[in-house]
Amino acid sequence: MKALTLADVRDLLSAEVLCGDDLSIRVSDIGAADLLSDVLALSQTGALLLTGLVSTQVIRTAIVTDLCGVVFVRGKKPGDDILSLAKESRVPVLRTPLKMFEAAGRLYMAIVEK
Amino acid sequence: MPEAFESVYHVLGRDFSNAGKVSTTIKDTLKRLGISPAVVRRVAIVSYEAEMNLVMYATRGKVTLSVSRDAVTLNIDDEGPGIPDISLAMQEGYSTSTAEMREMGFGAGMGLPNIRKNADEFNISSEVGRGTKLFIRILPAA
Numbered sequence: 001m002k003a004l005t006l007a008d009v010r011d012l013l014s015a016e017v018l019c020g021d022d023l024s025i026r027v028s029d030i031g032a033a034d035l036l037s038d039v040l041a042l043s044q045t046g047a048l049l050l051t052g053l054v055s056t057q058v059i060r061t062a063i064v065t066d067l068c069g070v071v072f073v074r075g076k077k078p079g080d081d082i083l084s085l086a087k088e089s090r091v092p093v094l095r096t097p098l099k100m101f102e103a104a105g106r107l108y109m110a111i112v113e114k
Numbered sequence: 115m116p117e118a119f120e121s122v123y124h125v126l127g128r129d130f131s132n133a134g135k136v137s138t139t140i141k142d143t144l145k146r147l148g149i150s151p152a153v154v155r156r157v158a159i160v161s162y163e164a165e166m167n168l169v170m171y172a173t174r175g176k177v178t179l180s181v182s183r184d185a186v187t188l189n190i191d192d193e194g195p196g197i198p199d200i201s202l203a204m205q206e207g208y209s210t211s212t213a214e215m216r217e218m219g220f221g222a223g224m225g226l227p228n229i230r231k232n233a234d235e236f237n238i239s240s241e242v243g244r245g246t247k248l249f250i251r252i253l254p255a256a
Contacts, residue, residue: 036219040159041228045151053219057166060134061219064141064158066151081131089138 002111003027006069006092009048012106013096015071019083020092025068030111032104036061043067050103054078062091069093073100119147119181125168127194130218133169137162140179147181149254156232156252157186163225164190164248170215171195172245185234188250196242204230204238 007023009015017023028046033039034053043049045066051058054076062070069092072078077095078086086093096103121143123136141158149157161177168175172194180187197203204226211221230236235251 034219035222037222037224037228039219040163041224041231045155055218056131057134057218057220060138060162063138064134064155064162066155 002113004030004107004110006048006094008110009069009071009107010094012110013071013094013098013103015094015096018078018093018095019087020069020090020094023092025092027068030104030107032100034100039065039067048107050100050107052076052100054082056082056085058082059085059089059091059093062086063089067091071096071103073098073103118183119143119179121179123177123179125165125172125175125177125192127169127171127173127175127192129169133166134162136177137165140177143179144181144186149181149186153186153252153254157188160229160232160250160252161188163229164188164250166220167225168192168194170211170220175245184253186252188248188252190248190250191245192247193245196244197238197240197246198242200238200240 004027006025027048029044030048032050039061043065046068048069049067050071050073052073071094075097140161144154172192175192178189202208206227207223209221209223215221233250234253237249240246
């Protein structure tokens with residue numbers, strides 16, 4: 001198992017960093033979900049969340065569960081209210097044009113192949 | 115654990131744009147009080163689940179956070195429709211949510227079970243047409 005950083009995630013997913021200055025943060029676990037109830041029930045501290053759900057509740061869930069960052073999939077662009085909450089709370093936010101399945105698959109392969 | 119601390123927070127039903135603010139405030143407060151990160155996370159998750167339930171279903175409610183040397187306690191007291199069958203509401207996957215709630219990523223029938231899972235002590239009581247009360251206590255890891 002290889003530990004990825006947020007910079008690795010950005011490169012693997014051809015992602016744009018919408019907020020977050022420190023991309024050397026280590027990703028300790030990765031999950032993909034559109035259901036925040038599942039994130040609240042199952043996520044681990046330091047996990048990265050891939051999601052197609054765009055709302056301020058995604059960022060609040062990330063704060064509450066100590067996630068290391070959020071990746072919005074399918075090129076979804078979060079609004080200014082979402083990004084300002086993320087900046088204020090220091091939650092790194094990335095955006096990838098990839099669909100959830102492919103984004104999760106690339107990260108999974110990167111972790112298991114190394 | 116620090117000295118005794120108590121604070122009351124008010125939550126308004128249907129106020130989706132502020133939903134979760136109380137829980138992130140509680141989280142910051144507990145961090146400042148020097149509570150261990152694992153306990154802070156559990157309290158924040160429980161508080162957030164309860165706050166979302168309150169925003170989604172109740173008219174209004176209050177969250178009372180009490181910190182003592184031995185435990186962190188949350189009392190959540192709402193004015194709302196109440197829960198007719200608590201044992202049914204405690205089952206994973208049982209939900210009375212609307213499409214709007216599910217679009218926000220909630221309402222999957224996991225909130226109350228997840229609160230119970232994260233609590234060391236948990237009690238729920240409800241009166242139909244009046245409201246619901248939750249008592250949650252989280253102890254520092256032994």
